[in-house]
Amino acid sequence: MHFREALSSSTTVTVTVRAFARYAEILGLETTTVELADPATVGDAVKRLRESIPNGHLLPDRPLVAVNSEHALAEAPLHDGDELALLPPLAGG
């Protein structure tokens, strides 16, 4: 679902960020994009969000995240076109 190969020579990666539930409330948004220097990790994107978005500092340092609908760690790489989801503590059922 992303375009890593087509853009492999670019020097930045742009990812779509989705925030859910309480994190959407905190940030006042459900979706945004961030552009990061390549190579980039989930941790880099979270750091950028915490620094650049109003109330971003209210996010945890290491929130639960998913990349392209898969649970991921802060160290996971991000590629151009990826969807990064910020997941508050799960509470289904």
Place this chain on the structure above:
Amino acid sequence: MHFREALSSSTTVTVTVRAFARYAEILGLETTTVELADPATVGDAVKRLRESIPNGHLLPDRPLVAVNSEHALAEAPLHDGDELALLPPLAGG
């Protein structure tokens, strides 16, 4: 549900016997009565049934039984008016 006290001076006990499922088929009956010398046990009643009813010998020596709808052992006493049930191996569900 029985009349032990009213008949406590009798020298015999009469019990209703009910047979279920395969035992009813073997014996060709669903209910009968047996009269036993007092004191009597479940084992005495089963022995009598095995000896006196056609095909009675096809019953096990110690079938699963209930007295007045409660699981009981061969050694359990029988009182006048009791209902003795002969239960083939249980197979519910």
Place this chain on the structure above:
Amino acid sequence: MQYVTRRPIDVHALLSQVADPALGGTAMFLGSVRRGEDDGPVDAIDYSAYQDMVETEFAKIVEEAAAQWPGVRVVGAHRIGLVPAGEPSIAVVAAAPHRAEAFAACRHTIEEAKKRLPVWKKEIFTDGTEAWRNNDQPERDAEPTPS
């Protein structure tokens, strides 16, 4: 509520009986007449029961579950008579404040019901033959009906 019934098992009625906003977890078990590869061509099972005893014994099982898991509500049903393959013959529903107790009480009740309730089954095969079947018999070794 009676445990033994001659009608198809009504799952919604059973769930309604235990429904309570304080009980957030509900576990249900349904046992159906099986016709798998190892079962032979079973068309139906004809269930019979010693009904008075089934009712008193099931009430005891429910009481025991309520004592072991306080606050749990348990109900059940056993269909008797002819039950076609694929249809449920037995149901147990347990509702509890949390799911661990709901599962435990449901499982306990179905195990006790299988062990203690005077119910019998005769398998009816597609060729019209019949065989009494015990719960502890291996599947291909059912006891033939005496002729």
Place this chain on the structure above:
Amino acid sequence: MQYVTRRPIDVHALLSQVADPALGGTAMFLGSVRRGEDDGPVDAIDYSAYQDMVETEFAKIVEEAAAQWPGVRVVGAHRIGLVPAGEPSIAVVAAAPHRAEAFAACRHTIEEAKKRLPVWKKEIFTDGTEAWRNNDQPERDAEPTPS
């Protein structure tokens, strides 16, 4: 079949999806919005989800269950939006040849669903206040919604 739904959970539809004469044991779990003594005056829970991820993650859980218990069929549903107290928000149904696997697969699936699916709940109290609630929070300690 979609796991996430905005409609009341349809127990019969779920049971029909796993029905198979070869599968004699069916275990179901229903989790409902609880309003017990320790829960406060909860009127409803407003569930939200990351729907695409819920669907793919639930499909994985079902595949894992099928690998662990061959022949088992598992389905489930999670209601999102406003779910009134006492109504089910989540259901898991597992059908298996025998009851032990049905219970095990059902229990495993609900535990994994609770751990892995991106679903969130906000409790709505009778006085109109609201609070996000985590599964691992003690009941009287829900996190207040930032104002």
